[in-house]
Amino acid sequence: MINNWLAVGLLVVSGILAFNWKRKHPYGQTVEIGEKPENGGRIRRNSACADHLISFLEDDEIYTLYDSLVKSCKKYGERKCFGERKKDSNGNLGKFEWISYNTYLERCEYIQQGLCELGLKPKSKVGIFSKNRLEWLIVHSASFIQSYCVVSFYETLGVESLSYVTEHAEIGLAFCSAETLQKTLDIAKGVKVLKTIICFDSIDKEHYNIAKELGVTLYTYDEIMKKGKEANGKHKHTPPTPDTLSTIMYTSGTTGPPKGVMITHKNLTSVVCAVSDFIKVYDTDVHYSYLPYAHVLERVVILAAFHFGAAIGIFSGDISNILVEVKLLSPTLFIGVPRVFERIKTNVFKEISKKPALLRTLFNGAYNLKYLSIQHGFKLPIIEKVLDLVFFSKIKQALGGKVRVILSGSAPLSFDTEVFLRVVMCCCVLQGYGASEGCGGDACKRLDDESVGTIGPPFASNEIKLVDVPELGYDSNGEVQTGEVCLRGPSISSGYYKDEEKTREEFKDGWFHTGDIGRWNRDGSLSIVDRKKNIFKLSQGEYVAVEKIETIVVKSEYVEQVCIYGDSQKSCVIAIIHPHPESCSEWAGSKKTDKDIKEICKNQDFIKVVLDDIIKNCKKSGLHGFEIPKAIHLTPEAFSDQNNLLTPSFKLKRHEIKKYFEDEIKKLYSKLD
Incomplete structure (x- = not known):
């Protein structure tokens, strides 16, 4: 109560001091073009490019990623390009060590020359199976020079899935x-096409022997570099055309085998060229690269940062080092996924809860004031500068203190978390939207838009239309225009590799149907409100959107992860929940009971506390009774890609979760019957 009155008091004073200071909220962000189709709304484009879509930069003659590589290195020369931390003789990581754009291009040249020496022909498929590292990026860029097609492997996938990808994409040579290395050799056991493996690191005798038995030739990365130097530039470049396949991006797949999204140089180049219309990237910018390169989002971010001359610090590979490295690097651009930002929010409030009562009261008052001002769209310039200096500057240091733009992608960011980041990080927070089929960049909030909760207009490289979904009540021509988001343009893939059936299913009349439900807002921006494929019907005919429910359930202080499940023969939904370990420990401490998380998850008193809190939040958020979980199962094991319950891009594998918790789901429903 004190916090609220303090916020209101400051609000009144601030309102007087900052009368008429409204936050920027541009309208007319999109324009409608063309005729209205029968089953959907009119096509919309970014208002900045109403008469055309961007696919290249004509003035700079950038038509492919090869053009971007060569011309960026020529332009930025000796400027810092990529940096990584090396281990000393004791195994300790040091400071970031940098190479220039010129050195990077030189190494790319050596690698492509070395691969030519091995006899690798232009347009061959090249696999990369590794965590983020400089060598990964060098191989990727080297592929542009000979028009190779890169196929990246998620490191956490099992041998069966990796073997499928290797055989399906006809990968004859792979880096690891x-x-x-051992998993790559395991793939080679069952896949005859893979005959050459190049390891970024040294190779022991045992692995050489295994490779020999399999009829596979092993090289080290350094050996290929040496071959490339000795070739002395004898192999001519074979530059790609815009329509040359640049990569096959195998989606991790929430069900079934991975699908190979075909992505051309034009697809990727158009996104890179369109970036400047959203996030202005400068040659003074610094980006921390920690999201996996096997995912299209980070790949596109790297390509864009490189193209505009930014410095890029590469993740050392140990998740526990991320915050240390961020502080060391002090990036100006920070790209993340909602799961990362939710953890930051949880940790901040956990630390605040440990402070003395007076400090907590003052912080909460300051936080609530700034939160309200952002939520309602008014600005308090003088007051906010003081609050940032006194209360939030130390929190901003968690990301190095120099971040000017935070971009969240891969999944929707909750309203509360978006405002939290705006409050404590004192910078611009953008939400982006993109499918692998759209090269990860299909819509993004504008830098000059200070409103909350939208993903902005389409990228200048694609256009969007909404298609009616009448069975779910979504009408693209209603008072509020809603429908399935469909994409078309230079940045959109033409389909799936060697899978005509899936391509026909999801690419119709030149449009990719995303399965996401969008809403056009009054300002012309887009919001994602549902997922068509994650909506199901209960026994009494009610449709349930599980992701909407999960967004609310995860707000509970006890919930770390949640998967909502509903049986079509039942009248209610249930929830599988991994609780916050800290909340478990704190509750156990207050009850003087066993603090082992496995035992806490079985404790019926704790289960009731969690369920009651979830029900309270759901009712507060206005969910219908059939949308509120009636029973929950607590699991001490987190959903992860290691146990095959998450995709490597942190999406729930609902089919796998259903199988994994089949017995628990049956027990929950039997108790409710």
Whole structure:
């Protein structure tokens, strides 16, 4: 109560001091073009490019990623390009060590020359199976020079899935690391096409012997570099055309085998060229690269940062080092996924809860004031500068203190978390939207838009239309225009590799149907409100959107992860929940009971506390009774890609979760019957 009155008091004073200071909220962000189709709304484009879509930069003659590579290195020369931390003789990581754009291009040249020496022909498929590292990026860029097609492997996938990808994509040569060498050899056992493996690290005698038995030739990365130097530039470049396949991006797949999204140089180049219309990237910018390169989002971010001359610090590979490295690097651009930002929010409030009562009261008052001002769209310039200096500057230091733009992608960011980041990080927070089929960049909030909760207009490289979904009540021509988001343009893939059936299913009349439900807002921006494929019907005919429910359930202080499940023959939904370990420990401490998380998850008193809190939040958020979980199962094991319950891009694998918790689901429903 004190916090609220303090916020209101400051609000009144601030309102007087900052009368008429409204936050920027541009309208007319999109324009409608063309005729209205029968089953959907009119096509919309970014208002900045109403008469055309961007696919290249004509003035700079950038038509492919090869053009971007060569011309960026010529332009930025000796400027810092990529940096990584090296281990000393004791195994300790040091400071970031940098190479220039010129050195990077030189190494790319050596690698492509070395691969030519091995006899690798232009347009061949090249696999990369490793964590983020400089060598990964060098191989990727080297592929542009000979028009190779890169196929990246998620490091956490099992041998069966990796073997499928290798055979399906016809990968004859693959790069790997010491950590993934054995798994790569395991793939070669069952896949005849893979005959050459190049390891980024040194190789021991045992692995050479295994490779020999399999009829596979092993090289180290350094050996290929040496071959490339000795070739002395004898192999001519074979530059790609815009329509040359640049990569096959195998989606991790929430069900079934991975699908190979075909992505051309034009697809990727158009996104890179369109970036400047959203996030202005400068040659003074610094980006921390920690999201996996096997995912299209980070790949596109790297390509864009490189193209505009930014410095890029590469993740050392140990998740526990991320915050240390961020502080060391002090990035100006920070790209993340909602799961990362939710953890930051949880940790901040956990630390605040440990402070003395007076400090907590003052912080909460300051936080609530700034939160309200952002939520309602008014600005308090003088007051906010003081609050940032006194209360939030130390929190901002968690990301190095220099971040000017935070971009969240891969999944929707909750309203509360978006405002939290705006409050404590004192910078611009953008939400982006993109499918692998759209090269990860299909819509993004504008830098000059200070409103909350939208993903902005389409990228200048694609256009969007909404298609009616009448069975779910979504009408693209209603008072509020809603429907399935469909994408078309230079940045959109033409389909799936060697899978005509899936391509026909999801690419119709030149449009990719995303399965996401969008809403056009009054300002012309887009919001994602549902997922068509994650909506099901209960026994009494009610449709349930599980992701909407999960967004609310995860707000509970006790919930770390949640998967909502509903049986079509039942009248209610249930929830599988991994609780916050800290909340478990704190509750156990207050009850003087066993603090082992496995035992806490079985404790019926704790289960009731969690369920009651979830029900309270659901009712507060206005969910219908059939949308509120009636029973929950607590699991001490987190959903992860290691146990095959999450995709590597942190999406729930609902089919796998259903199988994994089949017995628990049956027990929950039997108790409710």
